[in-house]
Amino acid sequence: MEQYDVVVVGAGAAGMMCAIEAGKRGRSVLIIDHAAAPGEKIRISGGGRCNFTNIHTSPRQFISQNPRFCISALSRYTQRDFIAWIDRSGIAYHEKTLGQLFCDGSAREIIDLLTTEMDRHHVDLSLNTVVTDVARSAGGFDLRLSHGAVRCAALVVASGGKSIPKMGATGFGYELAARFGLNLVETRPALVPLTFQPDVLERLKPLAGVAVDAIVSHGKTRFEEAMLFTHRGLSGPAILQISSFWREGDEITVAMLPGLNLLDTLRAARASNGRQALQTVLAAHLPKRLAQLLVEEQAIQGNLADLSDKVLARVDAAVNAWRVRPNGSEGYRTAEVTLGGVDTRDLDSRTMEAKAVPGLYFIGEVVDVTGWLGGYNFQWAWSSGWSAGQVV
Numbered sequence: 001m002e003q004y005d006v007v008v009v010g011a012g013a014a015g016m017m018c019a020i021e022a023g024k025r026g027r028s029v030l031i032i033d034h035a036a037a038p039g040e041k042i043r044i045s046g047g048g049r050c051n052f053t054n055i056h057t058s059p060r061q062f063i064s065q066n067p068r069f070c071i072s073a074l075s076r077y078t079q080r081d082f083i084a085w086i087d088r089s090g091i092a093y094h095e096k097t098l099g100q101l102f103c104d105g106s107a108r109e110i111i112d113l114l115t116t117e118m119d120r121h122h123v124d125l126s127l128n129t130v131v132t133d134v135a136r137s138a139g140g141f142d143l144r145l146s147h148g149a150v151r152c153a154a155l156v157v158a159s160g161g162k163s164i165p166k167m168g169a170t171g172f173g174y175e176l177a178a179r180f181g182l183n184l185v186e187t188r189p190a191l192v193p194l195t196f197q198p199d200v201l202e203r204l205k206p207l208a209g210v211a212v213d214a215i216v217s218h219g220k221t222r223f224e225e226a227m228l229f230t231h232r233g234l235s236g237p238a239i240l241q242i243s244s245f246w247r248e249g250d251e252i253t254v255a256m257l258p259g260l261n262l263l264d265t266l267r268a269a270r271a272s273n274g275r276q277a278l279q280t281v282l283a284a285h286l287p288k289r290l291a292q293l294l295v296e297e298q299a300i301q302g303n304l305a306d307l308s309d310k311v312l313a314r315v316d317a318a319v320n321a322w323r324v325r326p327n328g329s330e331g332y333r334t335a336e337v338t339l340g341g342v343d344t345r346d347l348d349s350r351t352m353e354a355k356a357v358p359g360l361y362f363i364g365e366v367v368d369v370t371g372w373l374g375g376y377n378f379q380w381a382w383s384s385g386w387s388a389g390q391v392v
Helices: 013-024 040-048 071-076 079-089 108-120 172-179 198-207 237-243 262-272 278-283 288-297 309-320 376-389
Strands: 002-009 029-032 051-054 093-095 100-103 124-126 131-137 140-145 148-157 184-190 211-218 221-229 233-235 252-255 322-324 337-342 360-362
Touching: 002 013, 013 029, 013 108, 013 376, 040 051, 040 108, 051 079, 051 376, 071 376, 079 108, 079 376, 131 172, 148 172, 172 184, 172 337, 198 288, 211 237, 221 237, 233 237, 262 278, 262 309, 278 288, 278 309, 288 309, 309 322
Parallel strands: 002 029, 002 148, 029 124, 148 360
Antiparallel strands: 051 100, 093 100, 131 140, 140 148, 184 337, 211 221, 211 252, 221 233, 252 322
8 A cells, every 4th residue: 555645636727736845845745636637626716827825815705604814824824925926937827806926827837836836845646536435543544546545644634525527526525524534514506606496587578688787796795797688597706706695585686877876867867868668878887788678677668758756766776676586596616616515613723723633734626715716816826725725
């Protein structure tokens, strides 16, 4: 049986980061993955350009039952540390909206950086490899693999969540945590499009493909970004963000002209040219298809001069206080991440080690720490992987 100091399960962002850091310390490291290539989620992220971090990263952009858990890792290995590494590597990048950093070229540059660094520190990489069993041993852990068996002193679980199952995502990390007695926070799809029931979809069918800048709210939580009508419901950054807070049965509220006092605008248009159609005025600020549907939905007839303040207020509410109740989400099939996971109360926030199982570590998406859209989840991967890599 082969012997390693460290075995990392999962050759994604967190796993590779951890393997590199352990390798730097002279540890013998094996990283395994059931996929045919490392970093598959890195490869497809950001439209193939990898939104690898966010310059505004702080604990406030993360969701967890213990919001303070992420503070240690994020403060010890920050977005500035990762950006400095990217700068030293010569990878060109640019900032998009809201502090999001993307490669100018391909996401493969990030993967190549990680794999090159693993090679430099003599990390063994085993792909197309499945873990079929894990057991405690006197010296740590025995792993039965699809091609043999290995023993290690430290086992790091970086297997990710359930999102994007077509890429091979499984619940392996959760099953392993439960087997060793760790608690789990309920998992659910996050950063995912929301869906409507058939009757609402039928009404909104003409809007498929229409996008607006919007504020989308759920309770006291709100995001101002783009929103997209789809043939299943709603998507776009604002919707993906709010999906992490939304629960089945809840309403969301949408403002489709958040920077405009629409009621005052309509009153002014009525005063200056009452012969205009309401749709004409709305279409000056909204996509034409949306303006048309809004008028049809409100069953409004006549020109602006014929419309009372009460009617104009109703239109204003339909545009800037649209309350809608999604009936679900598109699920793990399109979810960017998984909300919930290994309960942080069972982990040491500085090392990511299971408190009751010495030598067992959980990092990245498998842990109950989920970032907002915009590079935050990658930064959690880098930070949590780095933290475990200092001690395994």
